Amino acid sequence: MSRLPGLFVVGTDTGVGKTVISAAIARVMTQEGRRVGVLKPAATGAVRVGDGWKSDDADRLIEAIGGGVALERVVPRIYKEPLAPSVAARRQGTPLLWDDLAQAVDESLVWWAERAEVMVVEGVGGFLTPMADRASIADLAIRLDYPLVIVARKGLGTLNHTLLTVEAALSRGLRIAAVVLNGSEPPQGTVAEATNAEELARLLEGTGPLVTVEYSVDQSLIPIAAVCMNWYDRASRPRGENVVG
Numbered sequence: 001m002s003r004l005p006g007l008f009v010v011g012t013d014t015g016v017g018k019t020v021i022s023a024a025i026a027r028v029m030t031q032e033g034r035r036v037g038v039l040k041p042a043a044t045g046a047v048r049v050g051d052g053w054k055s056d057d058a059d060r061l062i063e064a065i066g067g068g069v070a071l072e073r074v075v076p077r078i079y080k081e082p083l084a085p086s087v088a089a090r091r092q093g094t095p096l097l098w099d100d101l102a103q104a105v106d107e108s109l110v111w112w113a114e115r116a117e118v119m120v121v122e123g124v125g126g127f128l129t130p131m132a133d134r135a136s137i138a139d140l141a142i143r144l145d146y147p148l149v150i151v152a153r154k155g156l157g158t159l160n161h162t163l164l165t166v167e168a169a170l171s172r173g174l175r176i177a178a179v180v181l182n183g184s185e186p187p188q189g190t191v192a193e194a195t196n197a198e199e200l201a202r203l204l205e206g207t208g209p210l211v212t213v214e215y216s217v218d219q220s221l222i223p224i225a226a227v228c229m230n231w232y233d234r235a236s237r238p239r240g241e242n243v244v245g
Contacts, residue, residue, distance in 0.1 A: 003109055003113070003237060003238055004037065004109065004112065004113055004116060004117065004118060004119050004237070005117075005118050005119070005146075005232075005235040005236050005237045006037075006118060006119030006120065006121055006144070006146040006235050006236075006237075007025065007118075007119070007120055007121070007146055007147055007148075007149050007177055007231065007234060007235045008121045008122075008123065008140075008141055008144050008146040008147070008148050008149070009021055009022040009025070009120065009121065009122045009123065009148075009149045009151060010123040010126075010127050010137055010141065010148055010149070010150055010151070010165070010169075011123065011125065011126055011127070011150070011151045011152070011165075012126055012127070012150065012151070012152040012153070012158065012161035012162050012164075012165045013125070013126045013152075013153070013161055014124075014125045014126065014129075015153075015184065016151045016152055016153045016182055016184055017151055017153075017182040017184035017213075018122050018123065018151050019040075019056075019057045019060050019061065019122060020060070020182070020184070021149065021151050021180050021182055021213070022038070022040075022061060022064075022120050022121075022122040022149075023038075023060045023061055023063070023064035024064070024213075025120055025149070025231050026038050026061060026064040026065050026120045027064040027065070028231060029118060029120075029231055029232055030064065030065050030066060032232070034117055034118055034232060035115065035116045035117045035118070036064075036065045036116055036117075036118055036119075036120060037065075037112035037115065037116030037118070037119045037120070038061040038062065038064065038065055038069075038074055038119070038120050038121075038122075039074060039075075039105070039108050039109070039112065039119060039120075039121045039122070040055075040057055040058060040061060040074060040075050040121070040122045040123075040124075041075075041076060041077060041101060041104065041105050041108070041121070041131070041140065042075070042076075042077040042078070042079070042085035042089075042096065042101065042124060042131065042132075043055045043057050043058060043075040043077075043078050043079070043085075043124070044078075044079045044080075044081060044082050044083055044084070044085055044088045044124065045079075045080070045081070045082035046075075046078045046079060046080055047080070048080065052071070053071060053075075053078045054071075055071065055075055055078060057075070057122070058071050058074045058075045058078075061074055061120075061122065062074055073108065073111060073112075076104040076105070076107070076108055077089070077096060077101060077104055079092055080092065084124070084125060084129050084130045084131070085124055085129075085130070085131050085132065086130040086131060086132050086133055086135075087130065089132075090133075095133055096131075096132045096133060097132060097133050098132040098133060098134060098135040098139070100132070101131065101132040101135070101140075102143060105140070105143070105144070118232055118235050119146070119235075121144060121146060123137045123140065123141075124137060125137065126161075126165070127141075127150075127165045127168055127169065128168065138168060138169075138172060141169070141172070141174055142172055142173075142174065142240075144238060145174070145238035145239055145240050146235070146236070146238065147174075147175040147176065147177035147234060147235065147236055148169055148174055148175065148176050148177060149177050149178050149179075149180060149234075150162065150165055150166065150169070150176060150178070150179045150180065151180045151182050152165070152179065152180065152181055152182065152200075153181075153182060153184055153185070154181050154182065154183050154184075154187075154192075154193050154196060154197075154212075155185070155188065155190060155192055155193055155196075156190060156192040157192075158181070158192070158196050158200075159196060159199060159200065159203070162179060162181075162200060162204075163203060163204075166179070166204065166207060170207075175236070176207055176208040177208060177231075177234040177235070178208050178209045178210070178211050178229065178234060179200065179204060179207070179208060179209070179210050179211070180210075180211045180212075180213055181196065181197050181200065181210060181211065181212045181213070182213045183212075183213055183214045183215030183216075184215070185215065186215055187215055197210065197212050209229065211229060
């Protein structure tokens with residue numbers, strides 16, 4: 001049994017809107033009639049509710065595919081403090097080892113394989129954010145081997161952050177499905193906001209499509225479907241040996 005095709009949504013930084021874009025992509029494919037699985041291998045900044053957890057990121061992903069999925073199927077590792085997962089886990093007294101995280105991801109993908117036809121996986125923070133002990137989001141990207149959707153902010157500084165992320169991904173042999181320049185905050189009317197999309201399109205020519213998403217007060221209405229992107233066709237299966245089944 002081959003692993004499902006999928007996309008791995010990563011960011012150039014924290015706060016760029018990865019969850020919003022992940023949920024939007026999942027919602028679009030669900031509305032197209034696809035059976036979509038969603039996964040965020042580790043979430044931080046969660047809240048204890050009784051004996052369980054509440055994660056806004058997980059709730060948004062579950063809502064995007066129509067609900068009815070238990071939190072632990074979407075977020076197998078969850079922590080209270082809004083820190084890099086490896087740091088939050090260590091401070092919580094249970095260090096997150098890479099083998100443990102990899103096994104949790106594999107088990108989640110096996111569970112989804114019987115219920116979905118395509119996966120949308122969301123990372124944490126930026127591309128080199130520590131994910132587990134001595135492992136980063138980049139290591140998880142290599143293991144998953146899904147094409148990346150790189151989410152960047154629209155304002156000042158995004159040229160450097162985006163180009164560094166793209167370079168880091170390509171140097172590891174990863175594929176890039178798209179770069180999303182996301183209006184995660186209300187526009188400030190800066191020159192950077194006005195010129196970044198054109199400049200990135202020029203600098204990233206041949207790397208993958210550049211998608212621009214405008215800011216919306218209601219983030220559940222992000223018009224990702226209006227960019228004429230067939231997200232299912234951008235997804236693909238892993239090429240390497242880490243296929244679950």
